[in-house]
Amino acid sequence: MSAALHGVTTAASLTSTGEAVQFWILGTVAVAGALCTILMRKAVHSALCLAGTMIILAVFYLANGAYFLGIVQIVVYTGAIMMLFLFVVMLVGVTAADSLKETIKGQRWWAVACGLGFGVLLAAGIGHASLDTFTGLGAANSGGNVEGLAALIFTRYVFAFEITGALLITAAVGAMVLTHRERTERARTQRELAEQRVREGRQLPPLPAPGVYARHNAVDVAGLLPDGTPSELTVSRTLRARGQIRDVSPEAMADLRALERRSEERLGRRPYEPPRPRDSGDPRAGDRADDPPGDRPGDRPANRREEENAQ
Amino acid sequence: MSFPLLTATAVLPAAGAVLTAAVPAGRRTAAKWLALLVSLGTLVLAAVVTVRFEPGGARYQLTESHAWIADFGVRYELGVDGIGVALIALTALLIPFIVAAGWNDADEPAATATRRWRPTQGFFALILMVEAMVILSFEATDVFLFYLLFEAMLIPMYFLIGGFGDRAHAGSDEHAAAQRSYAAVKFLLYNLIGGLIMLAAVVGLYAVAGNFSLPGIVEARASGDLTMATSTERLLFLGFFFAFAVKAPLWPLHTWLPNAMGEATAPVAVLITAVVDKVGTFAMLRFCLQLFPEASRWATPVIVVLALVSIVYGALLAVGQRDIKRLVAYASISHFGFIVLGIFAMTSQGQSGATLYMVNHGISTAVLMLVAGFLISRRGSRLIADYGGVQKVAPVLAGTFLIGSLATLSLPGLAPFVSEFLVLVGTFARYPAAGIVATTGIVLAALYTLVLYQRTMTGPVKEDVRAVKDLRPRELLVVAPLIALLFFLGVFPKPLTEIVDPAVRHTMSDVKQQDPRPEVEAAK
Amino acid sequence: MENLIALLVAAPLLGAAVLLCGGRRLDAAGHWLGTLLAAASFVVAAVLFFGMLGRGAEDRALHQTLYTWVPVESFRADLAFQLDQLSMTFVLLITGVGTLIHVYSIGYMEHDERRRRFFGYLNLFLAAMLLLVLADNYLLLYFGWEGVGLASYLLIGFWQHKPSAATAAKKAFLVNRVGDIGLSIAIMLMFTTFGTFAFGPVLATADKASEGTLTAIGLMLLLAACGKSAQVPLQSWLGDAMEGPTPVSALIHAATMVTAGVYLITRSGAIFDAAPTAQTAVVTVGAVTLLFGAIVGCAKDDIKKALAGSTMSQIGYMVLAAGLGPIGYAFAIMHLVTHGFFKAGLFLGAGSVMHGMNDEVDMRKYGGLRAYMPVTFVTFGLGYLAIIGFPGLSGFWSKDKIIEAAFAKGGTEGWILGAVTLLGAGITAYYMTRVMIMTFFGEKRWQPAPDPHRAPDVEPAAADDGRHLAAGPVGSPAAEGPAGHPAGELPDPHESPRSMTVPMIVLAFGSVFAGGLFSINSAFVHWLEPVTRFEHGHPPVSAAVITTATLVVLLAGAGLAYAQYGRRPVPVTAPRGSLLTRAARRDLLQDDFNHVVLVRGGEHLTRSLVYVDHTLVDGVVNGTAASVGGLSGRLRKLQNGYARSYAVSMFGGTAVLIAATLLMRAV
């Protein structure tokens, strides 16, 4: 690293060998990270790979004499922006993994073709340029890199600087406006809510507790009705939405027992499979293609493992 | 700074249009009078322009020049030469008659009239708007300004054609509306495409010349400060010419005209053919020839052939028409062929004749079309076959119609003869064969006008025609002055030629052409 | 003195303007005003004539320039008049005969409710015709030329409610327009050749131009003359023009307008003299028309159409004479003047006969009228004798000279032309005798007025609704249209009123004496000589032999007619006749030819062009629009709504742009 930092010369055609070694090693890693970013199915993994790539880029900035930017890259980009990404990933659902199956006809081929063509053309353009020698930043950085940047930003680029400031403020306001949900009507009082519930004729008394009285005391096991069928009402709505209700049908129980018998050291959990077709209340009824693979019967074991890992 | 007379001639009708549109729904008579007064006021201003213009003076007179879009060298530049003066006078002259002729055309029938809907106000406001734009386009010496007006006048015309159709339609109301909107859209599309191509040429001109000032570019070209590659000049010329040929209209870009004239009310049809279309031929003379003299000479043979085709083809199709208004439209196509022929004959007779032709054709078509409109509104049909023997029941109407027909066939003594003969002589002097082909146009013109007159006006009186009333005083008042003018300019065209000739001389020197010398220098 | 010239034109023009714009208030006095102004013009003409006689032969021509009509650079057309001996002759003929016919029309049109307008048109005609002969340049001549065409159009179609009249009027105008092409091209040629088209400079420098140009000008002028003077091949309108009221036929289609072609050729003599080919064309046209008209005249049963054929034939004589050059010009004009007298007289006589016969025009339904219409009989008879060239009468003097000049042309051409003119004289005698006998001699073959609902049996075009004249027997109800005469009533022939007979008598005097007066000391020839120049022709045989031959031929023709029509009863229904007769009845099939070739062909052409315009020219545009629509419909499917799809296209587009940039750099 230090070799790279001091390897800045003026009007040279080659960098130091140390920098070359660093470039080839870290460059390979950066490309791998970039590829992982676009190939990982889970957004979390992508984000982590991207963070790695960015850190490597920060090193390259430093190697190129952009000390200020290198630090900013690590602090602001990797530290703040990527964290923002992770927050959002968590908000959206850290378990949701993408299907990499393409749905638009020909999209992937076109994308690859365009990407290849574009890359080749860019490379051609760079190769076309006569860049045999380079000046190096020794002179420009002589007064210190940060001072040099500051001198430029507050003189020649002061106008752009001010505008970007305004842009940032606007962006902050915009983000607040976009994420903030305005209450458009008066909040209903408890009395009104009660009256509405009576009028709608839904469940009036408190919802029954989950299957604590049936067999299990776990909250994700549905209570059984007198005829022996499980009642979904007893399970928390969140679990229901996630599809994390445990099956309590006799067969399932038998399977479970068998499983328990076979693996005593390990307590397996089995998600409750909602009756198909899912008719009501499921907002994703039409998005079969985008369902997380875990919702599909065939994927169940793998999914189960992943969920366990996540928890 | 002196009084901006030219701006005033355009601002007055534009302001009048706004005021007319603002008249409340219940006061439509007031709107009509307002429109008439404004158009008469414009006529007075145009007369002042004509008087102030000195034929022997500078090329462009009464000029105004203000910076407009400085970054692109666009200026608000006005100025008139003799040709412009003649056409401004024609426009300002015809609009009052068009307004008076269309007095009741846009009135909503009482049954469906509502408080909010104001078609009458809109009709007259649109007419005045068109007048303002056309007059300004005759005055503009800045290419960009001209282009802007050239395109902008399509908008009011579109609404005039599509919104105020001829009530006398053979089919049902829905059919009529469909035909009308077809005609309006066709008009708009043709002219827009022409305009788009012209826009490309305007941009190209800017790229080459760096500004839009017509006199400036012409002067720079003449002095050699500005040179254009031959291919560039030709392409630019074609771009401009195409737009003007659509507008004029020249064969084979003519098919929008019969639809538009057939579906529009008679006054609007007059507005199209007598006023708006003149912008196209005027622009050929002013912009094509002056900006691109070499390219104009290069394209002349083809254009002369197209003009000849227009003349003969338009006339033959006029013979074959069954609809009075479409017949007049095809006759106009034939006449526009003469105008274009005169312009590109590149002789002073041809170009003076073409300019005179624009004016005279405006007046003669106005007479013919307006009288035809009066007739059609009485009987409620545009089909020639529905008429017969009108002369017996409405002799004055028939008489004015006959005079209009005779003017259309260029009878000596009526104004169009002078211009047509000048065009023919001018063409013959340069291209004898073209001149001879064009003369067949005079036989065909006689054929279609007289066949039209014979079928509608003569013969036994048809049952449906019996109720046709003769011209009302208002209608006679519309037609009589125009007829008087036809006679006057027919026997004494000097006032017009005096104004036009110097401008033509300038144009001739721009294109570096001289009249062919006679074979034998006649003894003095 | 020269300031009076404009007055010649102005007086009738004023009349036309007042009468046509004046409205109904002038109905009562309109015809008097019209006649008065025509007479005023004649008086002015007479004053000018005597003034001219008072000057030497070389200073007789007068000029009056009003203003420059069309000034564009070197193109200058002045509104200027030139009154020389040739114009003077025409002016006197036009105003004189014109005034007489105005007078005649007062009686003839008495019961027509549109009489005021009729006089307006007549005045318009006089003004235009005077402009034609007074113009000092070809463009102004063209003005008058078209003006008389217009007047002729209006007058032929005066009874516009008759489709046949309206059609005939249109046809006349159109055929004339074809001729006008010739005149306009001739003017253009003059302008490009001489730089001017004023008579003076053009005719003075004519010989400096190349012969080819002059031939072209000459042929074009001939085309114009053919149209206006009803010469082959543009003769077809004249027969139909008889649909107009009879005074119109007399004035326009016999005495004045149709002779404008002869005027044009004579006026342009200098051009023709320098272009022998054009001259040959002129004599050929004249000779062909001479025979053509005569043959047609032999076959027609309609009295006016028979006279129209005769007119054509006589103008053929004039054109032929004019084509002979300086040996013929003066005789052409002389024949023109005498013809103006006797043919106008014959037409007025025919009108008088029709007037008395319920407007019947079919000669087969006349017969024995000499006792009922003595004045008409005598004046018509004198006109008859004049036209066949009876020795001593006008026709004899002028026609004999033309025959002599034709022989004097020399060579084979001379013999052929001489023979044709001789033959023509014989045929003239034949058909005129036929007209005379069928109308005034023999037994009465009067028929009841035909049933208006029954289709006429003879000559559809002519007999079609022949009762258009409101002026029936005195006292009969004045009305137009089919209700004119009660069907089934025998006509009651009677002499016409004084206003009609007086002009006939005056014209009869002219028919008898004009030729003789003109020939005293060759006065007429000398009068015209400064304008037209004159050379004595030398026929290969002596004049006496030619005169004798003419008389022999004449007697033979008249005798044949007498044998055919005088000694045998004339059938009321025309016999089928020989092939030639049938063809002649149909104007030697010219109309059929025109119909098939021009009308049908034209209809097909226009119809197919309308189709082409709709489907092809418009179709290309509409097709383009449709294909653009179809293409956008296809392209619309690319808009699948997926942002990623759009991103691909953007990305691809960027790649293409980079590629283009690189390429441009590389090149």
Added chain:
Amino acid sequence: MNPVNYLYLAALLFTIGAAGVLIRRNAIVVFMCVELMLNACNLAFVAFSRLHGNLDGQIIAFFTMVVAAAEVVVGLAIIVSLFRSRHSASVDDASLMKL
């Protein structure tokens, strides 16, 4: 080694990022790919800065970062509200641009 190699690397990263934008459907991942592209550009700017020996390239990279930050803020807010209303973060779900 010539610093030009940094440019090739930047081009490669940019292309990978672009391909990711086109291929991935998860809006968050798409966003990350955009960030990758921006970073690739920054690398190029920094490399240019070194090649030319002045700091303007770094300034531009700096501005790019600021703009990228703003963009991320707004973009993620959009994704969150989109997820809230549609319960999905797939860009294909928002195929409302179709006629």
